Amino acid sequence: MEARHSSPGPPEYHASQPKGGNPLTEDVNHQYLFFEAHYVYIVACAFIVWLIxxxxxxxxSGLARRKSALSLLFQSLMILAVITFQWMFWGYSLAYSRSxxxxxxxxxxxxxxxVSIAPSPGSPYIPEILYCYFQLLFCACTVIIVVGGAFERGGILPSLVFSFCWATIVYCPLACWTWNANGWLYNFPSLDFAGGGPVHIASGCSALAYALVLGKRKNTSHPSHTKPHNPTLVFLGTAFIWCGWLGFNGGSTLNASVRSFVVIFNTNAAAAFGVLGWVLVDYIKHNRKFSLVGACEGAIAGLVGITPAAGYVTPWLAGVIGLITGCVCSLMQNVNQWLRIDEGMDVFKLHGIGGMVGSFLTGLFAEKSIAMLDGMTGGSGAVDGNGIQVAKQLAHIAAVSGYSFVLSCxxxxxxxxxxxxxxRVSEQAEMVGLDNYEFFDEQIGDWSLAESLQGMAVVKRAGSTVSEIPAERASQGEEGKKGNA
Structure with a gap:
């Protein structure tokens, strides 16, 4: 019988060559020659994650009122730029240094x-520079989520300063706790596959802190002031996030193993079941009526819930996690009123509470047989007889939520x-909208046309047709004149 030839083991890190080799004297690519599938897969996942x-x-932008929609688009791009600088400056080192x-x-x-072509601290199959970029996107996405807590009344420049500081003193320590081989939660161990703690619980609790410190928005008494101005943008954003999260979770194995493909399936299943859970609750609560925005929020809730569990559970349990998270988050519809905090983007409800639910359920449903599909990772929960893992997940939730909320405050x-x-911007700036106040020549939509349409309402009185300004618009005064409908 012909003997089978085994491929060489992954390259090893040597402290004497921290860069992994000298490209001037050797071909530094040879060490990854047999592992091309791994780093090509992670590169593809990184490209997809960027869509988030x-x-x-x-x-x-779609969830906000139109007068502040442009500022939220601008902030997402600016925060990516700021966090890229922070990560290159010291963020990566604070989170993932080997010592x-x-x-x-x-x-x-x-x-x-x-940080070059040496095997990464996360996986020997990929070079460290690729690992660094992949983790940079995690940090950037998290900070963008956090800033949602300041929408419509937080200044843009202060939000960028906050982003740099928050990434340094909140995200980087939490990433070190959870994913660095020396981190205390990593060795506890808590189970957090792709960011239930550092990404979701931390962003949700920090957004709540942001909203608390800023205080409530002005003039939100009318129902139209709290409704999404553009459900189409909400749908489009959800589609980008859903697609991006397949790479976010799928690439978190840091290799192209069977486990990676299970993770991708689990992520999609949880998002789909999250939609079903949220829509079911809405259908019952609102007398058999549907909501597109609710379905989108359900998808995000499912994605949040599966993030810590994606590499530890079977597809059907992933669906159960998505369904439960979608239902729980939908039932928390009034959490802002209960807390008396104006966190209108629902970051705490979706990411904070959703992340807590997902982390807890990971302790219940994690199976070692799934974790070992990559040939090297362990981790089990109550279904495998490891009931103590549930308590460890609760400790993980308490530590991350407490640290992120207090430090953010x-x-x-x-x-x-x-x-x-x-x-916080001035009251005048808030009334006219951040788009009018912070930008010099750009707005979303044709405001003059909108004013003409919104200023005319056909009211039938005694069989005749009369055009008049609606009472709602008249009560808004100057704010209404700026398109705040």
Whole structure:
């Protein structure tokens, strides 16, 4: 019988060559020659993850009133730019340095020093520069989600300063806790496949802190002031996010194994079941009526719920997680009223509460047989007889939510009193809208046409037709004149 030839093992990291080799004297690609499928797969996932950036921008823009929609699109792009600088400056080193402590890394890779073609700390199958880029997108997406807590009354420039600082003192430590081999949650261990804690729970709790520190918006008493101005943008943003999350979760295996393909299927299943759960609750609560925005929120809830569990559960359990998360988040519709905080983008409801539900269910449903599909990862939950994992997941939830909320409040409290920064825009700027106040020559839509249409209402009185300004528009005064319908 002909002997089988086994491929060589993955390349090893050597401290004597932190860059992985000298391209001037050797072909540095040879060490990855047998693992091309792995790094090509991760590159493709990274490209897909990037779609989440405009996706969140579209989603937030559609959910906001039109007078502040452009600012949210702008912020999504600007935050990506700021976080790219932060990550290159010291963010990556604080989160993933090889000699990190249990709580935060050091400046070993300050300025991306020695981040090159050596095997990455996350997976020996891919070079560190690719790993660095993939994790950069995680950080950027998280910060963009957080800033949703400030919509319609938070200044753009202060939000960018906050983004840099928040990524440094909140996200990077949490990423180190959860995914760095030296992190305390990594060794606890808690199970968090792709970011239930650092991405979702942290962003939800931090957005809640942002809304709390800024205070409530002005003039939101009328129902039309809290409705999405463009459900089509909400749908488009959700489609981008759903697609991007397939790469977000699918690439988190950091290899092209069978586990990666199970993760992709699980992610899609959870999002689909999240839609079913949310729509079912809406259908019952609202007398057999549907909501497109509700269906979109259900998809996001399902994606949030499956994020920590995607690499640990079977497809049917992934669907169950999506369904439960969608139902729970939909039932939390009035959480802002209960908390008396104006967090109108529902970041805390979808990401904070959804992330907590997903992390808890991971402790229940994780199966080692799924985790081991990549040939190297363990992890099991109550269904495998490891009931203590549920308590560890609860500890994980408490630590991440407490740390992110408290540190965000402290950071925002400091920025609030920085002279000249202006964490919250003036009342006048809020009334006319951030688009009118912050931008010099751009607006969404034809405002003159909108004014003409909104200023005319046909009212039948005694068999005759009379055109008049609606009472709602008249009560808005100058704000109404700026298109705030």
């Amino acid at each position: 950036v405009p996706g969140v921008g579209f989603l937030y 990190a402590g249990p709580f935060i890394g050091n400046l070993e890779h300050f300025g991306l020093k020695n 402290v950071l925002l409290g400091i920025l609030k009193y920085v002279p000249g920064l202006g964490l």
